[in-house]
Amino acid sequence: MSTDTLVMPPSTKPIESLDEVTVRFAGDSGDGMQLAGMQFTNSTVIFGNDISTFPDYPAEIRAPAGTLAGVSGFQVNFSSHEVHTPGDAVHTLIAFNPAALKANIADVRQGGIVIANEDSFGKTDLKKAGYEVNPLEDGTLSGKYQLYRVPIGKLTGNALKDSGLGAKDIDRCKNFFALGLVYWLYGRPMETTLKWIDEKFGKNPQVCEANKTVLKSGYFYGETCEIFPSSYKVPKAKLPAGKYRRISGNEAAALGCIAAAQIAGKDLFYASYPITPASDILHTLAKYKNFRVKTFQAEDEIAAMASAIGGAFAGDIAVTGTSGPGLALKGEGIGLAVMTELPVVIIDVQRGGPSTGLPTKTEQADLLQAVLGRNGECPLCVIAASSPSDCFHAAIEAVRIATKFMVPVILLTDGYIANGEEPWLLPDIKSLPKIEIKHPTGGNGHPFHPYERNEMLARPWAIPGTKGLEHRIGGLEKQDITGNVSYDPENHERMIHLRAKKVATIAQDIPLQTVMGPEKGDLLVIGWGGTAGAIRSAVERVQAQGHKVAAAHLRYMNPFPRNLGEILKNYKKVLVPELNMGQLRMLLRANFLVDAIGYNKIKGKPFLIAELEMKIQELLATFLETSQG
Amino acid sequence: MAIEALPQLTPKDFASDQDIRWCPGCGDYSILAQTKKIMPDLGIPREKIVFVSGIGCSSRFPYYMSTYGFHSIHGRAPAVATGVKVANPELSVWVATGDGDGLSIGGNHLVHVIRRNLDIKILLFNNRIYGLTKGQYSPTSELGKKTKSTPMGSVDNPLHPLSIAIGAEGSFVARSMDVNVKHLGEILTRAAHHKGTAFIEIYQNCNVFNDGAWEHVSNRETKDDTTLFLEHGKPMIFGKNRDKGIRLNGKMEPEVVQLGNGIKEDDLLFHDEKAAEPSLAFMLSRMRYPEFPEPMGVLRAVDAPLFEKGVHDQMKAAEAKNGRGTLEQLLNSGDTWVVQ
Ligand code: SF4
Numbered sequence: 031m032s033t034d035t036l037v038m039p040p041s042t043k044p045i046e047s048l049d050e051v052t053v054r055f056a057g058d059s060g061d062g063m064q065l066a067g068m069q070f071t072n073s074t075v076i077f078g079n080d081i082s083t084f085p086d087y088p089a090e091i092r093a094p095a096g097t098l099a100g101v102s103g104f105q106v107n108f109s110s111h112e113v114h115t116p117g118d119a120v121h122t123l124i125a126f127n128p129a130a131l132k133a134n135i136a137d138v139r140q141g142g143i144v145i146a147n148e149d150s151f152g153k154t155d156l157k158k159a160g161y162e163v164n165p166l167e168d169g170t171l172s173g174k175y176q177l178y179r180v181p182i183g184k185l186t187g188n189a190l191k192d193s194g195l196g197a198k199d200i201d202r203c204k205n206f207f208a209l210g211l212v213y214w215l216y217g218r219p220m221e222t223t224l225k226w227i228d229e230k231f232g233k234n235p236q237v238c239e240a241n242k243t244v245l246k247s248g249y250f251y252g253e254t255c256e257i258f259p260s261s262y263k264v265p266k267a268k269l270p271a272g273k274y275r276r277i278s279g280n281e282a283a284a285l286g287c288i289a290a291a292q293i294a295g296k297d298l299f300y301a302s303y304p305i306t307p308a309s310d311i312l313h314t315l316a317k318y319k320n321f322r323v324k325t326f327q328a329e330d331e332i333a334a335m336a337s338a339i340g341g342a343f344a345g346d347i348a349v350t351g352t353s354g355p356g357l358a359l360k361g362e363g364i365g366l367a368v369m370t371e372l373p374v375v376i377i378d379v380q381r382g383g384p385s386t387g388l389p390t391k392t393e394q395a396d397l398l399q400a401v402l403g404r405n406g407e408c409p410l411c412v413i414a415a416s417s418p419s420d421c422f423h424a425a426i427e428a429v430r431i432a433t434k435f436m437v438p439v440i441l442l443t444d445g446y447i448a449n450g451e452e453p454w455l456l457p458d459i460k461s462l463p464k465i466e467i468k469h470p471t472g473g474n475g476h477p478f479h480p481y482e483r484n485e486m487l488a489r490p491w492a493i494p495g496t497k498g499l500e501h502r503i504g505g506l507e508k509q510d511i512t513g514n515v516s517y518d519p520e521n522h523e524r525m526i527h528l529r530a531k532k533v534a535t536i537a538q539d540i541p542l543q544t545v546m547g548p549e550k551g552d553l554l555v556i557g558w559g560g561t562a563g564a565i566r567s568a569v570e571r572v573q574a575q576g577h578k579v580a581a582a583h584l585r586y587m588n589p590f591p592r593n594l595g596e597i598l599k600n601y602k603k604v605l606v607p608e609l610n611m612g613q614l615r616m617l618l619r620a621n622f623l624v625d626a627i628g629y630n631k632i633k634g635k636p637f638l639i640a641e642l643e644m645k646i647q648e649l650l651a652t653f654l655e656t657s658q659g
Numbered sequence: 660m661a662i663e664a665l666p667q668l669t670p671k672d673f674a675s676d677q678d679i680r681w682c683p684g685c686g687d688y689s690i691l692a693q694t695k696k697i698m699p700d701l702g703i704p705r706e707k708i709v710f711v712s713g714i715g716c717s718s719r720f721p722y723y724m725s726t727y728g729f730h731s732i733h734g735r736a737p738a739v740a741t742g743v744k745v746a747n748p749e750l751s752v753w754v755a756t757g758d759g760d761g762l763s764i765g766g767n768h769l770v771h772v773i774r775r776n777l778d779i780k781i782l783l784f785n786n787r788i789y790g791l792t793k794g795q796y797s798p799t800s801e802l803g804k805k806t807k808s809t810p811m812g813s814v815d816n817p818l819h820p821l822s823i824a825i826g827a828e829g830s831f832v833a834r835s836m837d838v839n840v841k842h843l844g845e846i847l848t849r850a851a852h853h854k855g856t857a858f859i860e861i862y863q864n865c866n867v868f869n870d871g872a873w874e875h876v877s878n879r880e881t882k883d884d885t886t887l888f889l890e891h892g893k894p895m896i897f898g899k900n901r902d903k904g905i906r907l908n909g910k911m912e913p914e915v916v917q918l919g920n921g922i923k924e925d926d927l928l929f930h931d932e933k934a935a936e937p938s939l940a941f942m943l944s945r946m947r948y949p950e951f952p953e954p955m956g957v958l959r960a961v962d963a964p965l966f967e968k969g970v971h972d973q974m975k976a977a978e979a980k981n982g983r984g985t986l987e988q989l990l991n992s993g994d995t996w997v998v999q
Contacts, residue, residue, distance in 0.1 A: 076996050275993040285989060292986045299746050318992075320977035321984030324745055324970055329771035333738035336731065336768075340711070340742025343729055344750065348742065366732050455998075456990045472706075494727040494743070494750050497706045502675065502722050504730025505714075514677065515722065 043253070044260040045217065050109035051264050052117030053212060055205075056134045057126025057147075058095050059088055059102040062205035066124075067104025069209055073222045075276050075453045078266030079108040082563065083451040084116035084636070089306070089389045096150075096158035101133040110265040114417070114563030116450060118638040122215065124208050126150060126182070128159035135171070144175045145211065147204070149183035178257055182207050189247040193240045203244040210248020217263045220245060270455055277454040279418040279447035279560075280307070283351070283377055284314035286425025288321050291347040293426070294433065294465040299341035301326040301334040302351045306389040307445040308379040311351040331356040335363030335376070342372040343503075345469065345493035347429055351377040354396045355386065357440075358403070364438055365404045368529065370503045371481075371489050373432035373439075377425070380444040380559075382634045391634025392446035394559050395610040400440040401588045401617065407526045409533040411435070412587040414442040416562035419454040421447065424585065430465050435536055436488040442587070444609075446636045447560040467491065472498025481513035486539070487532035489513075534589050543591035547573055547580030553650060554601035556626075558584040558614055561637055565607060568642035577650055584614070590621065598624045605629055605649055607642055670695040672705065675725045686837030686863035687716060690784060691723055693843045701751070701851050708751045711740040713760040715791050716865070717784035720755035734765025737772035737781070741966075744777050748967045751851075752779040758799040759789050762820060766798075773827040775966035776855045782847075783820055783860050788869035806868075820860040821944035821958060825937050830855035830963040832940065834955050836862040838877050842888075842955060855963050875948050876955075885948050889956035894927040897952045904928075905951070913942055915951060932960045 053070065055063040064085055071083050086103040093100030107117030119139035125131035127150040138144060151166055171177045186204040193200070206223075213220050224242055231238035252258055277285075291298035300323065302312045316325045324346070328334035334350045342348035352360060357378045367374045380396045382388025400412045411431050415424035421443050428439040470490045472478065480501045481489050492499040501513060509516035510524055545554070547569065557565045562583045569581040582597060584590070598604055598618065604626040606615040612628040619626055629645045631637060673695040681687045698708070708726035712718035714733035721728025727750075731739045736754045744752045754772075761769045761783045772779070788806070789795040795808040796815065803812040824832045831853040835846040843861065850857035862873040876885050883899040895905040896918070904927040908914045916922050934940065940959040947953060978984075 072994070078998065269998045271998050273991075273995050273997050275991075275995045277993065281993075285992075288984075288989055289986060292984075292989065297746065299742065301742065318984060318989070319974045320981045321989060322974065324974065326741070326745060326970070328738065328741075329767055332735060333741070333768050333771070336735040336738035337742035337745070339731070340729070340739035340744075341746040342742075343739070344709075344743045344746035346746040348746075362732055363735065370729075456995070459986050459990070462986075493747075494709045495706055495747060497704065500706055500725055500727050502677075502724075502728035502730065504712075504721070504728075505732050506730065 046260050046262050048262050048264050051121045052107045053122045054105040054120045055124045056103040056130035059100050061126045063102045063104050066205040066209045069223045071106050073218045074108045080113050080267040081108045082113050082116045085449045098129045101130050110267050114567050118640050128156050132159050145178045147182040148179040149181045189244050190240050206245045207248040210245040211252045214249045214252030215261050273456045274453045277419050278451045279421040279443050280310035281314050282419050282421035283425045284311045286422040287349050290426045290429035294467050297322040297346045299324045299346035299348045301328050301337040303328050303331045303334045305353045305356050307448050308351045308353050331359035335360035338374045339367050342374045349375040353379050353381045354383045361404050365408050366505045367438040368408050369505050371436045375428045375439050377441045379448045388634045392444045393609050397613040409530050411439040414559040418447050418450050418452050433467050444560045472496050479511050482511050537589040537592045540586050542593045545580045545582045548578050550600040551578030552602050553579045555605045556582045557607050564637035564639050567639040571643050572646045595622045598622050668699040673698045673725050677722045682867045684866040689837040697848045703751045710753045711736045712755040715757040715760045717755050717757040737768040740779050745967050754781045756783050758785045758797045762798045770827040773829045773856050776830050776963045777966045780850045780857045784863040785860050786863045786865035787872045788865050790865045790868050794868035824858040825941045829858050830961050831857040832959040833957040834860045887952040887954045889930045891932045894924045894929050932957045
């Protein structure tokens with residue numbers, strides 16, 4: 031097909047150069063916004079920009095069309111330099127209907143571009159979105175934004191009038207018209223999408239051709255139509271040389287689990303019950319069965335946890351994935367893993383809570399549940415991933431700690447980094463950590479003691495099938511060393527301390543906490559998990575303004591790095607931005623008696639760089655003024 | 660393949676060094692003894708056997724076996740066992756559970772493990788009471804049962820464990836009794852040899868909190884008239900004088916008939932444990948004293964695909980198609996591009 035090598039003519043309109051751009055596609059959940067966003071992302075990474083994406087979709091699969099509840103969005107931030115977040119203010123919003131406009135317009139920057147599909151701004155559409163008058167006509171937008179009314183539906187129909195497709199199929203193509211238009215607007219090549227269309231619809235030439243036609247129509251519409259005065263270019267980023275792939279947090283977590291099992295030379299057993307936003311880990315792993323990956327879709331969260339424990343007992347690298355409500359259900363099982371001292375990794379992709387909460391929105395409110403949420407004195411290791419690609423390394427680290435210390439590890443990610451994507455420089459295999467597992471072998475004639483410990487306080491991982499090491503474990507309190515059931519009060523207290531000390535010992539095995547910025551100063555901004563990009567960017571901006579502000583971002587939530595207490599003392603104030611009511615702050619206060627200040631947002635959305643920057647400036651102003659004055 | 664001669668083990672070799680803590684006279688002792696007794700003849704090395712349990716009196720079982728054992732949490736033994744078996748299908752995996760553990764708190768897992776048909780053996784000790792928590796009614800307690808939690812009598816309709824197992828597509832469903840040691844041993848052996856999930860309901864007497872719960876089927880005087888021992892391919896005959904039988908009436912319901920007076924053996928139902936269609940097995944599972952004799956033996960034993968084999972076969976198929984994955988391939992598995 032000739033289109034495969036299509037080269038777009040150079041634009042004849044003026045081209046403005048920009049450093050960083052944020053584009054958001056928004057429409058009904060049936061409008062194909064996620065697909066358009068993904069395609070734009072693909073083309074943009076291959077073009078050579080750094081990117082960060084943020085899909086934002088409704089909890090309902092098909093919420094009533096045209097309503098605010100049904101709005102689905104996909105945001106792409108791309109730049110000629112490194113980006114750490116999907117962007118604050120939107121440069122271009124593509125709004126497919128009034129509801130999409132209403133839900134998103136507040137995020138568009140002053141003077142930003144709004145492309146509205148005017149075909150969907152009829153009376154009923156407006157009413158569904160709660161507009162009394164048409165916002166495209168009442169002047170509310172035109173002053174503030176560059177508003178472009180494009181009859182996307184009609185233009186798509188015109189482009190396909192000879193295609194032989196029915197009205198419904200034609201309508202389905204309109205997201206590609208918008209995509210083509212945005213490709214033109216930002217000078218993106220279309221090859222990646224054209225190739226994708228061939229692969230996806232190759233078996234159906236009619237649909238295949240139609241999608242290509244519409245995509246190109248969108249592109250040429252931008253080029254030839256009078257309404258757009260110019261297009262923009264965002265030059266390639268200077269990314270470190272090497273091989274890249276685009277990756278989401280859930281994919282990265284899945285690949286990290288496989289990599290860990292491969293490094294350890296063992297099979298991976300992944301048990302999970304479908305739950306938003308963690309299911310993609312299961313979906314991804316199910317595609318890698320030739321990597322000694324066993325996936326098990328359990329009947330419920332509890333079974334997923336319990337079967338992972340069984341898998342670990344039998345000698346597999348055992349992992350279960352879930353989100354907040356599922357973590358609550360797994361609590362008793364996690365306690366069993368603590369008691370039986372088996373290496374199970376639990377991945378919690380956090381979402382808005384409590385209860386069912388906001389399944390598709392992000393939050394960091396499971397930290398205390400992860401650290402403390404079980405009956406009895408039940409310590410375990412908790413770590414957190416800070417970006418989509420970091421989920422890969424965090425998963426390996428979780429497996430490494432679990433198997434080295436014979437302890438369950440909870441890995442916290444969140445909906446934002448789990449679904450968000452970024453380009454990932456593939457790591458050098460040699461740089462990955464070692465995971466050495468030695469199962470004891472029987473036959474030395476001595477009775478086997480399943481609760482005898484090594485210098486790390488880890489017990490031996492003796493697996494069924496090993497002759498001479500037959501033993502029984504369970505949830506009842508264990509006698510030190512022998513592992514027999516014991517109700518002895520002295521022994522119980524000793525075991526409580528032993529289990530706690532073992533987890534505390536992990537601090538000797540993890541890196542010291544680092545800070546970005548001055549080692550001593552006015553303010554330390556400390557965060558954890560998926561807020562890393564926003565905090566880092568905000569602190570960099572404030573540092574550039576000459577302030578003595580540093581950022582520390584925690585991977586290890588329990589135990590904390592052993593130098594954390596010292597670091598906290600080196601700054602006049604400590605600010606803890608979190609997408610919760612202050613859970614890390616509570617832990618820092620309890621552990622280090624530090625008067626940490628919280629900055630808390632619980633809206634189901636990630637931090638904006640600008641709001642963090644403002645908060646830091648405000649805080650600095652309060653005490654720097656008073657100390658100087 | 661070199662076959663290593665296994666040393667002949669004895670039941671004693673399957674006893675652990677732990678003191679047994681069941682109440683004296685408890686039916687659990689007999690089940691433990693029969694299990695140990697059949698083990699040597701299965702020819703499975705001790706280290707390849709894993710007993711998994713939940714919580715309750717019956718769930719102490721693994722501590723008393725010298726095999727690998729896992730005393731897990733309430734109701735979850737089938738799920739733990741699933742993990743063990745999928746991780747290593749070569750292990751012989753057994754689950755010890757009770758009417759509360761398996762049918763109340765763990766009902767969900769029980770149903771799903773049975774329908775998946777993992778090659779594991781489930782012994783459900785049914786004593787129709789909560790023993791370990793000191794005597795509350797259980798999901799198999801009869802209506803009206805007076806217990807600590809039901810001083811005015813239970814208003815909770817009981818369920819039939821075998822009906823659940825058959826309803827959950829059980830490929831091997833059987834019943835035996837603690838006091839009938841010979842029969843129990845035979846059924847345990849048959850379960851061990853079945854390829855797939857074997858579910859055995861074992862009538863077990865809790866002499867402390869529910870003594871005599873199975874008196875109607877265990878009493879020497881009456882048991883021949885109150886139980887029906889199933890034999891594959893044989894007519895369903897019972898009674899001290901083997902003069903009663905079960906046949907289907909015009910409404911396709913079972914009825915007890917007296918042999919003689921024109922009713923011959925051939926008029927009776929013949930037991931077919933291999934029937935693909937489980938309706939007759941289900942009908943048997945519903946037969947309760949005093950209307951009917953209670954069936955003992957194997958209600959159903961059919962071939963069905965094994966879950967863990969399916970999992971491993973898919974892995975093998977994926978490997979055959981794409982080769983065994985390496986770390987290198989893993990990292991390069993998406994759409995990649997190179998930045999110079
Ligand atoms: S309480 Fe009942 S079931 Fe439990 S050990 Fe005692 S007799 Fe057996």
